[in-house]
Amino acid sequence: EVQLVQSGGGLEQPGRSLRLSCAASGFTFDDYAMHWVRQAPGKGLEWVSSISWNSASIGYADSVKGRFTVSRDNAKNSLYLQMNSLRSEDTALYYCAKDIGPLHPSSDAFNLWGQGTMVIVSS
Amino acid sequence: SYELTQPLSVSVALGQTARISCGGYNIGSKNVHWYQQRPGQAPVMVIYRGSNRPSGIPERFSGSNSGNTATLTISRAQVGDEGDYYCQVWDSRTVVFGGGTKLTV
Numbered sequence: 001e002v003q004l005v006q007s008g009g010g011l012e013q014p015g016r017s018l019r020l021s022c023a024a025s026g027f028t029f030d031d032y033a034m035h036w037v038r039q040a041p042g043k044g045l046e047w048v049s050s051i052s053w054n055s056a057s058i059g060y061a062d063s064v065k066g067r068f069t070v071s072r073d074n075a076k077n078s079l080y081l082q083m084n085s086l087r088s089e090d091t092a093l094y095y096c097a098k099d100i101g102p103l104h105p106s107s108d109a110f111n112l113w114g115q116g117t118m119v120i121v122s123s
Numbered sequence: 124s125y126e127l128t129q130p131l132s133v134s135v136a137l138g139q140t141a142r143i144s145c146g147g148y149n150i151g152s153k154n155v156h157w158y159q160q161r162p163g164q165a166p167v168m169v170i171y172r173g174s175n176r177p178s179g180i181p182e183r184f185s186g187s188n189s190g191n192t193a194t195l196t197i198s199r200a201q202v203g204d205e206g207d208y209y210c211q212v213w214d215s216r217t218v219v220f221g222g223g224t225k226l227t228v
Contacts, residue, residue, distance in 0.1 A: 035218070037166075045158075045166065045209050047218035059216050095165055105216040109156035109171035116165055 002026035002112060004096050009117035012086055022079040022096030022114050030054070030074035033099035035110055036081050038092035038119075048094070049081065053102035063089075086121045093118050125214035127221035134227045135200045143224045145193040145210030153212045155193040157186060160223075161206040169208075170195060200228045 008020040022034070036048040049070040050059045058070055069082040079096050094117050097110035128146040135141035145155065155173050158166040168177055170186035173193065183198045197204055205228050210221040 037218075037220075044207075044223040045160075045211075045220040047220065050218065061217065097166075100171065105213055107154040107213045109154075109168050109211065110158075110166075111168045111171070111177060113165040113167070 004098065004112060004114035006094075006096055006114040006117040009094065009119045011120045011122065013123050014086055014088060014121055016086055017082070017084045018086065018119060020081040020083065020094055020096075020117055020119070022081075024077045024079070024098070027098075027112075029072075029077040031102055033102055033104045033106060034070075034072060034079045035097045035099060036070060036079075037095045037097055037110070037113075038090075039095070039116075040089075040092045043092075046092070050099075050104045051079070052104040057104040059104055083119070086119075088121050090119060091121050124217075125212070125219050127210055127212065127219055129208075129210060129221040129224045131222075132225045132227065135197070137202065137228055138199055141197040141200050141204070141226060141228075143195045143197075143208050143210075143226065145195070145221050146191055147193075147212065147219075148191060150191055150193050150212065151189045153188075153214070155186070155188045156211045157195045158209045158211065159204075159206050160209065164206075166209065197226070200226075202228050204228055 005023045035050045067085045096114040098112040100108040157170040160166040173188040174186045207223045
């Protein structure tokens with residue numbers, strides 16, 4: 001089955017760190033760029049980060065630049081998001097998503113999404 | 124930074140046609156993608172590159188894009204089409220989402 005299964009997340013204090021994981025199956029993971037998108041409670045979708053198929057090109061939203069790091073391990077079919085210096089405004093449901101193509105930046109769409117994992121930043 | 128503007132809500136009678144707009148400067152020159160998000164679920168791509176429908180999405184869903192407005196059209200609307208709809212483009216190496224439109228049937 002073609003799917004993305006997410007793990008990680010939870011409740012963390014401001015200033016601390018969390019790591020999200022996204023395990024891919026059912027497709028050739030290293031053929032595609034991957035993305036992280038988040039959704040604050042009751043709000044819309046917000047792009048967080050993207051990584052090309054070979055990790056050569058990476059991008060971040062200004063809101064997380066310098067605090068979050070995206071990475072992938074093609075041998076393990078996995079995508080990661082290391083979240084440091086967490087802030088209350090990082091509280092959101094985080095989705096990983098698969099691009100239609102291999103490149104970042106692309107002009108393309110996200111044709112497969114994970115189930116989402118909740119991150120709550122609060123003291 | 125580039126902005127996409129969507130109406131907060133659209134209502135349509137059962138079996139009628141719903142149109143959801145997405146406004147942006149010269150959006151007709153960009154690839155526009157649309158996602159449906161039902162309550163409590165992850166988004167699902169329903170239209171990509173302006174007017175292409177992925178497999179498994181009903182023919183009732185169509186898209187167009189010209190000038191400063193892209194439009195998602197849902198024909199013969201059903202109760203199962205209810206949810207939030209988001210448009211998305213790439214601009215200057217970043218991904219931009221519209222604010223989302225809540226569709227009520």
